[in-house]
Amino acid sequence: GENVEQHPSTLSVQEGDSAVIKCTYSDSASNYFPWYKQELGKRPQLIIDIRSNVGEKKDQRIAVTLNKTAKHFSLHITETQPEDSAVYFCAAGDTGRRALTFGSGTRLQVQP
Amino acid sequence: GAGVSQSPSNKVTEKGKDVELRCDPISGHTALYWYRQRLGQGLEFLIYFQGNSAPDKSGLPSDRFSAERTGESVSTLTIQRTQQEDSAVYLCASSLFAGELFFGEGSRLTVL
Numbered sequence: 001g002e003n004v005e006q007h008p009s010t011l012s013v014q015e016g017d018s019a020v021i022k023c024t025y026s027d028s029a030s031n032y033f034p035w036y037k038q039e040l041g042k043r044p045q046l047i048i049d050i051r052s053n054v055g056e057k058k059d060q061r062i063a064v065t066l067n068k069t070a071k072h073f074s075l076h077i078t079e080t081q082p083e084d085s086a087v088y089f090c091a092a093g094d095t096g097r098r099a100l101t102f103g104s105g106t107r108l109q110v111q112p
Numbered sequence: 113g114a115g116v117s118q119s120p121s122n123k124v125t126e127k128g129k130d131v132e133l134r135c136d137p138i139s140g141h142t143a144l145y146w147y148r149q150r151l152g153q154g155l156e157f158l159i160y161f162q163g164n165s166a167p168d169k170s171g172l173p174s175d176r177f178s179a180e181r182t183g184e185s186v187s188t189l190t191i192q193r194t195q196q197e198d199s200a201v202y203l204c205a206s207s208l209f210a211g212e213l214f215f216g217e218g219s220r221l222t223v224l
Contacts, residue, residue, distance in 0.1 A: 001170065034212065043203065043215040044155070089155060095210035098168055099145050099160035104153070 004092050006103025013080050013112040014111050021106045023090035024072045030092040033066055034074045034100070038087045047088075048075070080110045115139075116216035118204050125194055125221045133189045133219045136204030145205045145213065146179055155203065161187065162209070194223045212219050 003026040013019050025035075034049035034073075050057045050064045050073065056066050061080075066073040077084055087107050093100035117136040125131050137144050146158040157171035160179045172178070176194075181187040191198055201220050205213040 032210070043217050045215070046212050049212065091155075092171050097162075099171070100213065101157060103149070104157040 002030055002092055002098075002101040003102040004090060004101050004108060005032075005093075006090050008106060009104065010107045010109070012109045012111060015080060015082060017080055019075075019077045019080055019084070019108055019110075021075045021090070021108075022040060022072060022073070023103050024037045024070075025092040025101075027092070027094070028068075028071065029094045032093055032095040032100070033064070035062075035075050036090050036091065036102075037066060038089065040086075044089060046063055061072065062069070080108075082110050082112050085110045116204055116206050116214050118202075118216035118219050120219055121217060122152075122220045122222075124224065126224050127196060130190065130192045130195055131194055131221060133191075133202050133204075133221070135187045135189070135204030135206075135216060137185070137187070137204070137220055140184075140208070141206035141214075142184055142209050143207045143211075145207075146187070146189050147203045147205065148200045148205055149218070149219045158189070158202075188205055191221075196223050199223045 006023045031052040036044035037047045038044040048062050050066050061078045063076045087105045089105050090103040091100040119134045144161040147155040154165045159179045160168040176192045179189045201218040203218045205215045207213045
Protein backbone atom coordinates (compact mmCIF):
# COMPACT_ATOMS: atom_id res chain seq x y z
CA GLY A 1 0.00 0.00 0.00
CA GLU A 2 0.88 3.69 -0.06
CA ASN A 3 3.28 5.17 2.51
CA VAL A 4 3.53 8.96 2.97
CA GLU A 5 6.37 10.60 4.90
CA GLN A 6 6.06 14.24 5.95
CA HIS A 7 8.73 16.65 7.25
CA PRO A 8 9.25 18.59 9.40
CA SER A 9 6.95 17.59 12.25
CA THR A 10 7.08 21.12 13.68
CA LEU A 11 7.98 24.41 12.03
CA SER A 12 8.22 27.85 13.60
CA VAL A 13 8.57 30.95 11.43
CA GLN A 14 8.33 34.69 11.89
CA GLU A 15 5.33 36.48 10.46
CA GLY A 16 6.04 37.42 6.86
CA ASP A 17 8.55 34.62 6.29
CA SER A 18 7.94 31.64 4.02
CA ALA A 19 7.22 28.10 5.18
CA VAL A 20 7.90 24.90 3.27
CA ILE A 21 6.60 21.44 4.13
CA LYS A 22 7.76 18.36 2.24
CA CYS A 23 6.22 14.96 1.62
CA THR A 24 7.34 11.80 -0.12
CA TYR A 25 5.18 8.91 -1.25
CA SER A 26 5.89 5.34 -2.27
CA ASP A 27 3.20 4.21 -4.73
CA SER A 28 3.81 5.35 -8.31
CA ALA A 29 0.10 4.76 -9.04
CA SER A 30 -0.89 7.68 -6.79
CA ASN A 31 -2.26 10.54 -8.87
CA TYR A 32 -3.84 12.95 -6.40
CA PHE A 33 -1.99 14.98 -3.76
CA PRO A 34 -4.08 17.24 -1.51
CA TRP A 35 -3.04 19.34 1.46
CA TYR A 36 -5.30 19.79 4.47
CA LYS A 37 -5.16 22.37 7.25
CA GLN A 38 -6.44 21.46 10.70
CA GLU A 39 -6.86 24.17 13.29
CA LEU A 40 -6.97 23.18 16.95
CA GLY A 41 -10.14 21.22 17.71
CA LYS A 42 -11.46 21.60 14.17
CA ARG A 43 -11.94 19.29 11.22
CA PRO A 44 -9.28 19.05 8.47
CA GLN A 45 -10.07 21.28 5.50
CA LEU A 46 -8.63 21.21 2.00
CA ILE A 47 -6.41 24.17 1.17
CA ILE A 48 -4.93 23.11 -2.15
CA ASP A 49 -4.51 19.98 -4.23
CA ILE A 50 -2.60 18.86 -7.30
CA ARG A 51 -3.04 16.03 -9.74
CA SER A 52 -0.26 14.08 -11.39
CA ASN A 53 -0.59 15.76 -14.78
CA VAL A 54 0.48 19.10 -13.27
CA GLY A 55 3.87 20.07 -11.81
CA GLU A 56 2.88 23.16 -9.87
CA LYS A 57 -0.26 24.92 -8.69
CA LYS A 58 -0.65 28.24 -6.94
CA ASP A 59 -3.48 29.89 -5.05
CA GLN A 60 -2.63 33.32 -3.66
CA ARG A 61 0.00 32.77 -0.91
CA ILE A 62 -0.09 28.98 -1.20
CA ALA A 63 1.62 26.83 -3.81
CA VAL A 64 2.21 23.13 -4.24
CA THR A 65 4.88 21.48 -6.38
CA LEU A 66 5.00 17.86 -7.50
CA ASN A 67 7.95 15.81 -8.73
CA LYS A 68 6.53 12.47 -9.92
CA THR A 69 9.92 11.07 -10.83
CA ALA A 70 11.27 11.58 -7.33
CA LYS A 71 7.88 10.89 -5.73
CA HIS A 72 7.81 14.02 -3.65
CA PHE A 73 5.60 17.07 -3.32
CA SER A 74 5.83 20.23 -1.27
CA LEU A 75 3.63 22.96 0.17
CA HIS A 76 4.91 26.52 0.09
CA ILE A 77 3.28 29.31 2.09
CA THR A 78 4.59 32.82 1.48
CA GLU A 79 4.11 35.94 3.61
CA THR A 80 2.95 33.84 6.56
CA GLN A 81 0.40 35.27 8.97
CA PRO A 82 -0.53 34.24 12.53
CA GLU A 83 -3.78 32.72 11.21
CA ASP A 84 -1.69 30.27 9.18
CA SER A 85 -0.76 28.59 12.48
CA ALA A 86 -2.25 25.08 12.36
CA VAL A 87 -1.38 21.47 11.62
CA TYR A 88 -0.92 20.73 7.93
CA PHE A 89 -1.35 17.24 6.46
CA CYS A 90 -0.29 16.05 3.04
CA ALA A 91 -1.95 13.05 1.44
CA ALA A 92 -1.52 10.84 -1.59
CA GLY A 93 -3.78 8.38 -3.35
CA ASP A 94 -5.28 6.93 -6.48
CA THR A 95 -8.64 8.62 -6.26
CA GLY A 96 -11.69 6.55 -7.01
CA ARG A 97 -9.78 3.33 -6.41
CA ARG A 98 -8.59 3.58 -2.83
CA ALA A 99 -8.59 5.90 0.15
CA LEU A 100 -6.06 8.67 0.64
CA THR A 101 -3.05 7.98 2.83
CA PHE A 102 -2.12 10.92 5.02
CA GLY A 103 1.25 12.09 6.26
CA SER A 104 1.88 12.46 9.98
CA GLY A 105 1.33 16.22 9.96
CA THR A 106 3.37 19.40 10.44
CA ARG A 107 2.59 21.79 13.25
CA LEU A 108 3.24 25.30 11.89
CA GLN A 109 3.60 28.16 14.35
CA VAL A 110 3.78 31.69 12.95
CA GLN A 111 5.25 34.07 15.48
CA PRO A 112 3.84 37.64 15.29
CA GLY B 113 -27.52 18.38 4.87
CA ALA B 114 -24.91 20.96 3.96
CA GLY B 115 -21.97 19.03 5.33
CA VAL B 116 -20.86 15.70 6.77
CA SER B 117 -22.64 15.06 10.04
CA GLN B 118 -21.30 12.77 12.77
CA SER B 119 -22.85 11.60 16.00
CA PRO B 120 -22.31 11.47 18.85
CA SER B 121 -19.83 14.34 19.03
CA ASN B 122 -18.54 12.97 22.34
CA LYS B 123 -18.79 9.49 23.80
CA VAL B 124 -17.42 8.30 27.11
CA THR B 125 -17.62 4.57 27.71
CA GLU B 126 -16.24 1.93 30.01
CA LYS B 127 -13.66 -0.55 28.88
CA GLY B 128 -15.32 -3.63 27.41
CA LYS B 129 -18.48 -1.90 26.21
CA ASP B 130 -19.51 -1.68 22.56
CA VAL B 131 -19.94 1.68 20.81
CA GLU B 132 -21.53 2.80 17.57
CA LEU B 133 -20.52 5.94 15.72
CA ARG B 134 -22.66 7.35 12.96
CA CYS B 135 -21.79 9.31 9.83
CA ASP B 136 -24.19 11.08 7.52
CA PRO B 137 -22.32 12.02 4.32
CA ILE B 138 -23.05 14.86 1.94
CA SER B 139 -25.96 13.89 -0.28
CA GLY B 140 -24.78 12.48 -3.59
CA HIS B 141 -21.27 11.63 -2.43
CA THR B 142 -20.44 8.11 -3.53
CA ALA B 143 -17.34 7.69 -1.40
CA LEU B 144 -17.19 7.53 2.39
CA TYR B 145 -14.12 7.18 4.58
CA TRP B 146 -13.41 6.58 8.25
CA TYR B 147 -10.16 7.77 9.80
CA ARG B 148 -8.92 7.67 13.39
CA GLN B 149 -6.92 10.52 14.94
CA ARG B 150 -5.28 9.98 18.30
CA LEU B 151 -4.40 13.07 20.32
CA GLY B 152 -1.70 15.06 18.54
CA GLN B 153 -1.31 12.41 15.86
CA GLY B 154 -2.06 12.03 12.17
CA LEU B 155 -5.02 10.57 10.32
CA GLU B 156 -5.04 6.77 10.39
CA PHE B 157 -7.11 5.15 7.63
CA LEU B 158 -9.72 2.66 8.81
CA ILE B 159 -12.18 1.83 6.01
CA TYR B 160 -13.33 3.16 2.62
CA PHE B 161 -16.66 2.72 0.84
CA GLN B 162 -16.99 3.57 -2.85
CA GLY B 163 -20.41 3.18 -4.44
CA ASN B 164 -21.46 -0.44 -4.73
CA SER B 165 -17.90 -1.79 -4.69
CA ALA B 166 -16.68 -4.00 -1.88
CA PRO B 167 -15.35 -1.77 0.92
CA ASP B 168 -11.61 -1.49 1.54
CA LYS B 169 -11.28 -2.71 5.12
CA SER B 170 -7.50 -2.93 5.09
CA GLY B 171 -7.09 -0.23 7.76
CA LEU B 172 -9.27 -1.77 10.46
CA PRO B 173 -6.88 -2.45 13.37
CA SER B 174 -8.60 -5.57 14.72
CA ASP B 175 -11.71 -7.69 14.34
CA ARG B 176 -13.31 -5.61 17.10
CA PHE B 177 -13.81 -2.89 14.48
CA SER B 178 -16.46 -3.09 11.77
CA ALA B 179 -18.37 -0.66 9.60
CA GLU B 180 -21.39 -0.71 7.38
CA ARG B 181 -22.88 1.65 4.88
CA THR B 182 -26.44 1.64 3.61
CA GLY B 183 -26.34 2.31 -0.11
CA GLU B 184 -24.77 5.73 -0.61
CA SER B 185 -26.00 7.14 2.67
CA VAL B 186 -25.41 6.64 6.37
CA SER B 187 -22.47 4.66 7.70
CA THR B 188 -21.99 3.18 11.15
CA LEU B 189 -18.61 2.34 12.68
CA THR B 190 -18.90 -0.21 15.49
CA ILE B 191 -16.18 -0.93 18.03
CA GLN B 192 -16.79 -4.00 20.18
CA ARG B 193 -15.26 -4.63 23.60
CA THR B 194 -13.61 -1.20 23.66
CA GLN B 195 -10.08 -0.83 24.99
CA GLN B 196 -8.35 2.28 26.33
CA GLU B 197 -6.17 2.45 23.21
CA ASP B 198 -9.36 2.98 21.17
CA SER B 199 -9.65 6.48 22.68
CA ALA B 200 -9.38 8.92 19.78
CA VAL B 201 -11.36 11.17 17.48
CA TYR B 202 -13.05 9.19 14.73
CA LEU B 203 -13.37 11.27 11.60
CA CYS B 204 -15.70 10.51 8.72
CA ALA B 205 -15.30 12.07 5.29
CA SER B 206 -17.21 11.86 2.04
CA SER B 207 -16.45 12.78 -1.54
CA LEU B 208 -17.70 12.61 -5.05
CA PHE B 209 -15.89 9.99 -7.10
CA ALA B 210 -12.20 11.00 -7.19
CA GLY B 211 -12.96 14.35 -5.59
CA GLU B 212 -12.11 16.43 -2.54
CA LEU B 213 -12.69 14.84 0.85
CA PHE B 214 -15.07 16.75 3.13
CA PHE B 215 -14.64 15.86 6.79
CA GLY B 216 -17.16 15.82 9.59
CA GLU B 217 -16.43 17.33 13.00
CA GLY B 218 -15.58 13.91 14.35
CA SER B 219 -16.72 11.74 17.24
CA ARG B 220 -14.45 11.95 20.28
CA LEU B 221 -14.34 8.56 22.01
CA THR B 222 -12.97 8.21 25.53
CA VAL B 223 -12.64 4.73 26.98
CA LEU B 224 -12.21 4.70 30.75
